[in-house]
Amino acid sequence: MRYLEEFQDPALAQRLLADIRATVTRPWALMEVCGGQTHSIIRHGLDQLLPEEIELIHGPGCPVCVTPLEVIDKALEIAARPGVIFCSFGDMLRVPGSDRDLFQVKSAGGDVRVVYSPLDALRIAQDNPQRQVVFFGIGFETTAPPDAMTVHQASRLGIRNFSLLVSHVRVPPAIMALMESPTCRVQGFLAAGHVCSVMGTAEYPELAERYRVPIVVTGFEPLDILEGVRLAVRQLERGEAKVENAYPRAVREEGNPAARAMIEDVFEVTDRAWRGIGTIPGSGWQLSEKYREFDAERRFSVGGITTVEPAECRSGEVLQGLLKPHECGAFGTVCTPRTPLGATMVSSEGACAAYYLYRRLGTGAPAAAGGSAAVGSREVSSVG
């Protein structure tokens, strides 16, 4: 079974596109929640292949992008301390803090290590009992179970020199915040498939009903995304607003109960600030009382840091779908992946980096005619 290639089949993609074209009668704005989906959409030029009535708004679902500056600064401060081994996923290295990034901390002598899994950080803690090992725990509901399990293991195995700098975020409260905003243009959501692989779909019917908005659980391959769009558009054209699952091979209604139970044991819901957006009530997780001794913020007393965002960076608007990346004055000039002003330019899942990487420097609106879509895609293939 080849789960990847088959869901990239160009002939089937054309069939889905034809069905969407036959269904759509007027303009609709859909938001793909997850940065992984944004990346896939831009990489494959899907936004340019869709009928011009359909606008895809890029959502805030890139954990690297929404991790608040305060937390980055706390990470930098902890990482610079002698005796600390600071472990992180690679895409946090270049995220700009107030005056430096993790990469620079490392160049200045800090022991910063890139790991594939939080369990690798735990192993490093076991191997270095005299050092303090901190793992940078950021991410959505997909990353929460791995981090929860790692803290649970640290506790079970009595590894006391390990701690977690936690900045976990949850999708449903963010959808709520977006829909409550007076500037919101979103009429339908492509919900993040892998978040739902863990959490299931139980949190969404209430939101679909309250905001009269279709929510379609969507995967990441081109066909998955087109199917998400197809189902969302079909609902909108029919005046429906319900939860549908366009990614059944990886998402069951109940999610992963074991992972959810572990999250509930290790974490508790808290208010969380999102970079560029602000504080969203109940949108985060922090360590529960039972595991609080593993909280790096407490262990290193870095509670008091406050910060200011660079004024030129408009990533807040980008993250809310109010602005396309290339409409930012700094895009591609002052701000590039080498010299990022905002986190959306750093992470490969950030909308600004996706636009930069796939050369969406020119006209903003999705291509109107088939001709320009082909041009867009050719540019894409020349890059990738």
Added chain:
Amino acid sequence: MCLAVPGKVLEIEERDGTRMAVVDFGGVVKDVCLEYLPDLEVGEYAIVHVGFALQKLDEESALRTLELFAEIGALQEEFGDPWVSAAEAAAGGEEQR
């Protein structure tokens, strides 16, 4: 990093009281924790994120979805405008390379 990717289980073993697997991601092989999917067996596919298997990939459902996509197109071919479909197919074949 938010990306989770499907991989195939090659081996399963107990390590430090934790169920671990060796998983193949199209040639790249990694250690993966199975604590959240204890029933996963060798030869099966799962969605893996930062070293943890989070959900089993259901082959039957994948095949059903692909069949559905093929049917959708069949209807379009039957009732759609053949010139439009032909133009799209030509453009599409080129674009998707």
